[in-house]
Amino acid sequence: MFAAIRAIEYHLPEGMLTNDELACAFPGWTPEKIAAKTGIVQRRITAPQECASDLAVVAARKLFAGGTCRPEEIDFILLCTQSPDYFLPTTACILQDRLGLPTSAGALDYNLGCSGFVYGLSLAKGLIETGQAANVLLLTAETYSKFLHPDDRSVRPLFGDAAAATLVQARPDAPDGDLPWIGPFVFGTDGKGMENLIVRAGGMRQPTNDALPHGRGSVPSAGHLFMNGPEIFTFALRAVPQAVQALLDRAERTIDDIDLFVFHQANRYMLEHLRDKLKIPPEKFVVAMSHVGNTVSSTIPIALKDAVDRQLLQVSKLVLLVGFGVGYSWAATLIRSSL
Amino acid sequence: MTRQDALRLLEKTLELAPHTLTGGETLRNLENWDSLSTMMIIAMADKELGLPLPGNRVAQCQTVDELLALLANASAKRAA
Numbered sequence: 001m002f003a004a005i006r007a008i009e010y011h012l013p014e015g016m017l018t019n020d021e022l023a024c025a026f027p028g029w030t031p032e033k034i035a036a037k038t039g040i041v042q043r044r045i046t047a048p049q050e051c052a053s054d055l056a057v058v059a060a061r062k063l064f065a066g067g068t069c070r071p072e073e074i075d076f077i078l079l080c081t082q083s084p085d086y087f088l089p090t091t092a093c094i095l096q097d098r099l100g101l102p103t104s105a106g107a108l109d110y111n112l113g114c115s116g117f118v119y120g121l122s123l124a125k126g127l128i129e130t131g132q133a134a135n136v137l138l139l140t141a142e143t144y145s146k147f148l149h150p151d152d153r154s155v156r157p158l159f160g161d162a163a164a165a166t167l168v169q170a171r172p173d174a175p176d177g178d179l180p181w182i183g184p185f186v187f188g189t190d191g192k193g194m195e196n197l198i199v200r201a202g203g204m205r206q207p208t209n210d211a212l213p214h215g216r217g218s219v220p221s222a223g224h225l226f227m228n229g230p231e232i233f234t235f236a237l238r239a240v241p242q243a244v245q246a247l248l249d250r251a252e253r254t255i256d257d258i259d260l261f262v263f264h265q266a267n268r269y270m271l272e273h274l275r276d277k278l279k280i281p282p283e284k285f286v287v288a289m290s291h292v293g294n295t296v297s298s299t300i301p302i303a304l305k306d307a308v309d310r311q312l313l314q315v316s317k318l319v320l321l322v323g324f325g326v327g328y329s330w331a332a333t334l335i336r337s338s339l
Numbered sequence: 340m341t342r343q344d345a346l347r348l349l350e351k352t353l354e355l356a357p358h359t360l361t362g363g364e365t366l367r368n369l370e371n372w373d374s375l376s377t378m379m380i381i382a383m384a385d386k387e388l389g390l391p392l393p394g395n396r397v398a399q400c401q402t403v404d405e406l407l408a409l410l411a412n413a414s415a416k417r418a419a
Contacts, residue, residue, distance in 0.1 A: 037373070037375050106417060153374065154374050228394065228395070228400045229374065229377065229378060229394075229399075230377045230378060230381060230394030230395065231393075231394035231395055231398075232380075232394070232398055233377075233378045233381050233391075233394055234381055234391040234392065235393040235394075236384050236418075237381070237382070237391035269375060269378060269379070269382070270378070273382045273385070274419055276386070277385065277386070
């Protein structure tokens, strides 16, 4: 059996943060300048009681409505989130019940950010190709907006909330050639970067945000997201080209062999610089964040779905995916499109 | 990279008119300076010198001269 991506859907919350609103909040900015600098026109923001599982439920229901798989056929649920509904129970368990999935299904949450979708593909492939599962529901869902301080101008223009549902399914046939539908993979981890993208309070080391010293930079509280943009940028410029080259070497391919490149949609400036550095032609490089922002682990599936909808991605095309960010953590893989 | 070359590159990167920088300027007082400017400088150095500058070091620079020193240091490292 071979694991392949068979369907992707995503869901965005109704709440919206536009560049007009940001320009009002941050004197000196204009909507045009924000769009030009970030490549983002609007972000979607969850309501106060709207959580990761609420977004994931809608994304998964859309996926089932597409008809590729019925809920009762799902035998494993993987949920990537850093903003779960609760510390415990596992949000994937809640989703099993809310989606009416079989009680015989396995379910787990895993805590990764922007590398999370590629990691999820790796886990799903492992489950399927070792015979442990046949229909894996890979969910990515984040509500990072709840971590953002309203006055933090370094992060509010970038992040948006979203969830994506991806069906990774066993199929008996392999694509032409010697590559599988998904893989090979390269991974990377460097925990020295932990301080550069962090929510300090809320875990057991700093359980609450009360009476804590003020955070760093422009973030007034340890309970909010702190991002050291310059360090993250330097990390990405080092890690991503190396990961791409390592993956191409492992797959015995070159840049020219790849039909489409889908990188984590961090911000347009970073993406364009990486594209230029790697000498990837613009027509092979997906930028799909203008109406959603940086949705963390959902950026890659959202960009893949948009690429299919815009007819940039046809069946059997070879796509290179790279996720990179918080941790630091990064991962890259190739997929042969079966969408 | 000469000092003049570096000044011209900075002007181009920060979308300033040519020959407007001399070195003594305070970065945050420059026209167009914002949170993305640091990233633009890191990207420029990566493109010109083939190595990304340490983000924190760039962010700590207060003046154009400090930035030039960082670039010169990176340029020397590359040559070595």
